[in-house]
Amino acid sequence: MADYVLALDQGTTSSRAILFNRAGAIVGTAQHEFTQIFPNGKPGWVEHDPFEILTSQLSSAVEVLGRTGVRPRDVAALGVTNQRETTVMWERATGKPVYNAIVWQDRRTADLCAQLTAAGNEDEVRRRTGLRLDPYFSGTKVTWILDNVSGARERAERGELLFGTVDSWLIWNLSSGKRHVTDRTNASRTLLYNIVDDCWDDEMLRLLRVPRSMLPEVVWSSETLGPVSTTLGLEGIEIAGIAGDQQAALFGQMCTEPGDAKNTYGTGCFLLQHIGGTFRKSEHRLLTTLACSLDRTPQYALEGSVFIGGAVVQWLRDGLGIIGHSSDVEALAQSVPDSGGVLFVPAFTGLGAPHWDPHASGMMIGIGRGTTKAHIARAALESIALQVTDLMRAMDADTPAPLRELRVDGGASANNTLMQLQADLLGVPVRRPACLETTAMGAAYLAGLAVGFWSGIGDIRREQTGGTLLQPGANRSALYARWQEAVARAKHWNSPHLEGTR
Numbered sequence: 001m002a003d004y005v006l007a008l009d010q011g012t013t014s015s016r017a018i019l020f021n022r023a024g025a026i027v028g029t030a031q032h033e034f035t036q037i038f039p040n041g042k043p044g045w046v047e048h049d050p051f052e053i054l055t056s057q058l059s060s061a062v063e064v065l066g067r068t069g070v071r072p073r074d075v076a077a078l079g080v081t082n083q084r085e086t087t088v089m090w091e092r093a094t095g096k097p098v099y100n101a102i103v104w105q106d107r108r109t110a111d112l113c114a115q116l117t118a119a120g121n122e123d124e125v126r127r128r129t130g131l132r133l134d135p136y137f138s139g140t141k142v143t144w145i146l147d148n149v150s151g152a153r154e155r156a157e158r159g160e161l162l163f164g165t166v167d168s169w170l171i172w173n174l175s176s177g178k179r180h181v182t183d184r185t186n187a188s189r190t191l192l193y194n195i196v197d198d199c200w201d202d203e204m205l206r207l208l209r210v211p212r213s214m215l216p217e218v219v220w221s222s223e224t225l226g227p228v229s230t231t232l233g234l235e236g237i238e239i240a241g242i243a244g245d246q247q248a249a250l251f252g253q254m255c256t257e258p259g260d261a262k263n264t265y266g267t268g269c270f271l272l273q274h275i276g277g278t279f280r281k282s283e284h285r286l287l288t289t290l291a292c293s294l295d296r297t298p299q300y301a302l303e304g305s306v307f308i309g310g311a312v313v314q315w316l317r318d319g320l321g322i323i324g325h326s327s328d329v330e331a332l333a334q335s336v337p338d339s340g341g342v343l344f345v346p347a348f349t350g351l352g353a354p355h356w357d358p359h360a361s362g363m364m365i366g367i368g369r370g371t372t373k374a375h376i377a378r379a380a381l382e383s384i385a386l387q388v389t390d391l392m393r394a395m396d397a398d399t400p401a402p403l404r405e406l407r408v409d410g411g412a413s414a415n416n417t418l419m420q421l422q423a424d425l426l427g428v429p430v431r432r433p434a435c436l437e438t439t440a441m442g443a444a445y446l447a448g449l450a451v452g453f454w455s456g457i458g459d460i461r462r463e464q465t466g467g468t469l470l471q472p473g474a475n476r477s478a479l480y481a482r483w484q485e486a487v488a489r490a491k492h493w494n495s496p497h498l499e500g501t502r
Contacts, residue, residue, distance in 0.1 A: 002076035005448040006064070006237065007440035008057055010082040010166050011245065012103065012267045013314075015057035017064040018440040019075075022453070024463045026437060027070070030063035032056040037100060043494075044107035044349055044358075047100035050088050053166060054173055062233035072236050078228065079241030079447030081248035081439050082166040084189045087141040089152070089163050089214075095177060098161060099149050101169075102141040105268075105307055105349045109140035110358040121207060126281055128194045128201050130288030132356055136305065138165060139191030139208045146209070156211045163214040165190070167242050174239060176229045182216040183223075183242035184298065188290035193218070195290050196279050198298050221247070221292040222446040241447030243292050245439045246270040250301060251292040252442030253407045253433065254461055261395070261403055263388055264439065265412035268352070269309035271391040272301045273399065284394040285354035292446060294457070302398055304353035304391030308346040308362075310412040312380045315348070322373040330415050333378040341366040343486040344379040346387075351491070354394040361493035365486055384412065385422040386483045392426055407431050409438040416470075423472040425480060434466030 004027060009016040016031040034056045037047040065072070085104035090097045102108070113133040116122075122133055131137055142163050146153040155161050164172065165186045172180050187193040187200075192210060194201035200215055219225065225239040243251065246264060250272045253262040261273035274291055279300055281288055291301040313326045323329050343366050345351075350358035364379065396402040405428055412418060413432055423430040435441060448454045 002074050002453070004070055004075050005444040005453055006061065006075050006078045007444040007447070008061055008078065008080045008170065009245070009440040009443065010053060010057050010080070010170060012083045012105070015053065015060050016440065017057070017060040018437055018444070019064050019068055019070060020441065020444045024435070024441065024460065026435065028064045028068035030060040030067065032060050042108070044110070046103040046106045046349070048086065048103055050090070050097040050101045050169055053101065054170065057170060058231050058234070062231070065233060072234055075237045076453040077238045077240035077447035077451045078234075079443030080167050080170055080239070081243050081245050081443035082170070082186070084165060084186055084244035084246065085136055085138045085141075086166050087138045087145070087163070088166065088169040089142065089145050089161055090169070092160055092162050095173065098152055099145050101166070102144070104136060106141065107135045107349055107358050109135040109144050110350075112140050112143065113358070116207065125191065125204070128196065128204060129191055130188065130195050130279070130281065131191055132287065134356055135358055136352065137189060137191040139204065139210065142210050142214075143208045156214055159213040161214055162216070163210070164216050167244070168216045171225065171239060171242070174228045174230060174234070175226055178229070179225055180216045181219050181225060181242070183219055183221045184290045185221055185244040185247035185292060186242065187218050189244060195288065195298065195300070220296055222294055222450040224450050238451060240450035241443050243443055243446055246272055246303065247289070247292050247301070248442030248446070249409055249439040250274065250442070251445060252438030252440075253409060254457065254464060255407065256457060259399070259401065260407075262407040262409060262438075265309055265384065265408065265410035265418070267309060267311045269306035269384060269388050269391075271304045271388060271395065273395055273403070275300050275302055275399070282398050284397045285356060286391070286394050286398060287353065292442070294449065302395055304394060306387040306391065307349050307352045309384050309387070310410070311348070312344070312346040312383060313412070315346070316377060316380055322377065329377050329381065330417050332374050333381050334417055336372070336374045336378055339379040339382055340371055340375040341368070342371055342375045342379040343482060344376070344383045345486050345490040346380070346383050347490050351487070353391055355390075355487065355491065357491050359493065359495040360491045363486065363490040363493070365489065381415070381418050382421060382479070385418060385425050386480065388422060389425040389480060403428055405429050405431055407433070409433065409436050411436070419470050420473065421476070423470045424474050425476045427472050429472065430470045432468045432470070433464065
């Protein structure tokens with residue numbers, strides 16, 4: 001009997017592989033960063049090299065097995081979790097990408113989304129997909145590649161090209177091109193999948209002019225898909241789990257009942273609340289998305305997405321150079337009692353939910369002669385918690401009962417200053433698990449359940465112990481009111497109709 005499950009956690013800035021044992025404990029981990037591509041002179045454009053994504057992920061997986069001395073036959077199954085809306089297009093015959101991966105943060109299709117919205121498509125899109133017409137999602141990225149890469153549309157119409165999110169790209173390569181698949185959680189982020197009828201949507205394909213032949217087969221998140229067949233060091237491991245990173249974290253936190261909610265503090269912030277087996281459209285500018293399901297019936301969640309969460313700390317480190325390491329931000333922020341009146345709106349790639357403004361601009365306001373880098377660091381941390389508060393207020397307005405507790409995960413959730421501020425702003429307890437790797441854990445659970453490594457959710461719940469509960473303290477209503485004023489000033493700053501006024 002194999003003793004381990006392997007999770008491939010393919011993120012926005014790095015690829016990681018984490019090995020779990022039967023108790024759900026981490027046995028080993030390996031991680032490789034890869035290049036962020038910002039094409040010159042193209043504000044809001046973000047790309048990745050698909051082969052660099054692949055090689056960084058495979059090398060991490062082989063490395064973690066090597067470090068721990070675990071052989072492929074000791075691994076019961078492999079689960080994949082991934083940055084979701086990032087879009088890859090490649091040749092069916094050769095596996096060669098026709099263009100760089102267009103990252104979920106990329107805003108190049110803002111004008112196309114505005115045109116489709118102006119033409120009156122928004123309500124129908126929301127009714128079918130649960131999403132909004134925003135450049136965040138994969139569908140308009142596919143359209144852009146087809147329209148802007150020489151010969152791509154003609155080749156796609158002939159059936160020569162394939163589209164997939166990063167999970168599809170990884171599994172296609174792991175299976176030697178035998179499996180072109182995605183799971184329902186990833187499909188629900190493409191603008192092409194009807195989450196009510198549970199199928200690719202012909203009307204959305206027509207609207208975005210995407211040939212059906214490009215699309216992957218849609219599978220369940222916990223389902224055996226066949227063994228790895230290409231990679232020395234991984235060959236023979238059963239591929240048995242797929243979930244987009246945020247739905248994987250929702251499952252990893254065991255948010256499987258209506259009302260359960262979690263927020264992941266990663267590059268962005270993603271708040272999801274399970275709402276059960278009935279589709280419900282948000283009335284407060286949130287998204288409805290598919291959650292992981294073990295009984296092979298669609299399950300739904302409300303989601304709010306913040307585009308720049310932990311990435312603001314990376315910017316303090318790499319852009320401003322005011323900290324040497326991301327972990328330094330907490331001590332710097334704690335060196336002052338407050339932000340000194342500084343408010344920071346990190347709309348580097350526009351604003352996500354509930355604002356949905358691709359033309360918003362990053363902004364700091366309230367700067368004075370006495371402002372120091374410590375005040376800026378404090379304001380940066382506050383901006384993360386304030387954006388999540390925007391999401392939670394919208395979610396409370398959409399659901400029958402207000403949130404009772406927020407479960408948190410992701411790298412920035414280790415920051416006690418940030419988590420206490422979050423509890424204060426929300427006015428509810430914040431629960432942090434003992435293991436913060438809930439995204440990878442969710443992928444591992446899904447894969448392990450598919451092959452019988454764990455017998456069921458009850459088996460997993462018994463292993464989840466420990467963690468920290470932070471209770472709300474200070475009243476932060478004045479800070480939140482000022483935040484709303486700052487956000488209003490940052491909106492629409494990069495709107496095309498304003499370009500001639502600057």
